[in-house]
Amino acid sequence: xxxxxxxxxxxxxxxxxxxxxxxxxxxxxxxxxxxxxxxxxxxxxxxxxxxxxxxxxxxxxxxxxxxxxxxxxxxxxxxxxxxxxxxxxxxxxxxxxxxxxxxxxxxxxxxxxxxxxxxxxxxxxxxxxxxxxxxxxxxxxxxxxxxxxxxxxxxxxxxxxxxxxxxxxxxxxxxxxxxxxxxxxxxxxxxxxxxxxxxxxxxxxxxxxxxxxxxxxxxxxxxxxxxxxxxxxxxxxxxxxxxxxxxxxxxxxxxxxxxxxxxxx
Numbered sequence: 001x002x003x004x005x006x007x008x009x010x011x012x013x014x015x016x017x018x019x020x021x022x023x024x025x026x027x028x029x030x031x032x033x034x035x036x037x038x039x040x041x042x043x044x045x046x047x048x049x050x051x052x053x054x055x056x057x058x059x060x061x062x063x064x065x066x067x068x069x070x071x072x073x074x075x076x077x078x079x080x081x082x083x084x085x086x087x088x089x090x091x092x093x094x095x096x097x098x099x100x101x102x103x104x105x106x107x108x109x110x111x112x113x114x115x116x117x118x119x120x121x122x123x124x125x126x127x128x129x130x131x132x133x134x135x136x137x138x139x140x141x142x143x144x145x146x147x148x149x150x151x152x153x154x155x156x157x158x159x160x161x162x163x164x165x166x167x168x169x170x171x172x173x174x175x176x177x178x179x180x181x182x183x184x185x186x187x188x189x190x191x192x193x194x195x196x197x198x199x200x201x202x203x204x205x206x207x208x209x210x211x212x213x214x215x216x217x218x219x220x221x222x223x224x225x226x227x228x229x230x231x232x233x234x235x236x237x238x239x240x241x242x243x244x245x246x247x248x249x250x251x252x253x254x255x256x257x258x259x260x261x262x263x264x265x
Contacts, residue, residue, distance in 0.1 A: 036075060036107060036108070036109055036110075037107075037108055037109075037110050038105040038106070038107060038108075039078065039086060039105060039106060039108045039110075040104060040105055041095065041098055041099060041103065041104065041105065041106055043085045043086055044076075044078055044085070044086045044087070044088050044095065044106075044108070045081065045085060045086065045087045045088065046087075046088045046092060046095065055093075055096060056093075056131070059093060059131065060093055060096050060097055060100060061100070063093055063094065063097040064097040064098075064100045064101050067094070067097050067098070067101065068101060072094060072098075072106070072107055074091070074094070075091070075094075075106075075107040075108050075109050076088060076089075076090060076091030076092075076094050076095055076106060076107070076108045076109070077089040077090040077091060077108065077109045077111055077121060077125075078108045078109070078110055078111070079110070079111055079112055079113050079118060080110060080112060086108070086110065087118070089111070089113070089118045089121050089122055089125075090121055090122055090124075090125035091108075091125070093131065094106070115147050116144070116147050116148050119140070119143050119144050119147055120144065120159075122140065123137075123140040123141070123144065123160070124160070126140060127160060133188040133189045134170060134173075134191070134192050134193040134196070135173055135184045135188040135189075135190075135191065135196070136188050137170055138170045138171060138173040138174070138193070141153075141156055141167065141170055141171060142171070142174065144156060153167050153168055153171060166193075169193045169194065169196075169197045170193045172193065172196050172197040172199075172200035172201075173191075173193070173196045173200070174200075175200035175203055175204055176196060176199060176200055176203055176211065176215075177203055177208040177209075177211055177212050179212045179215075180199070180211065180212055180215045183215055183216070183219060187219060190215070190218060190219060191215070191218070191225065192225070195225045195226075195228060198228065198229045199211050199214070199215070199228060199229070199232075202229065202232050207232055207236060210232050210235055210236060211232060213235070214228045214231055214232050214235075215228075217231070
């Protein structure tokens, strides 16, 4: 039976949202609000906080089998939106698995939250389950930076417990050519953050066209990812370099720009 009534609830702090994503014990006030509901799948929107670019059908199939056998151990998290419907925050794979099982309703924690809180909760859920590619994690970081202009890469790193250099390498995906972004949106597992960082350096140096060719070869299985940077150096198209990027006949490569935000060295 569907229960879509949502009692008024206060906004919870980020630390409390993290406990929700991790499935840890919730405060008594949260329990008393009875946020766990059975919601119709078709009443849940899934667009805004979805970092996952391509669904892993094998993972969804296995998850559906586990849910069929043992039930759902961790409910999804949603927030109410205008029109008596909900927006998915965490649990996109669980939601998809329920669709594969042709279920009509799914257990959900209904939690009013703003965009920033929802984006953080979605990111934490993805980090917890470790199912996203580096490119998809980058998309999550990028969304946080767009939602909060005061946020820095260092602040994200501190919040999730990562070295700041690791997050910075993830953000190198933003420096890749648009054509590479299109390829990665279709095949997000193609490049690791380490390879993307090396290719981003070549892109900023003016070798964008050659970077695209290298990524296309990687996609076709004709070039090893570990050899991409060396291949680019061996196939530099001099016409792709502007005169301003050459000093005494040699390419002068600028540093990859920092992501906008305070305290970015």
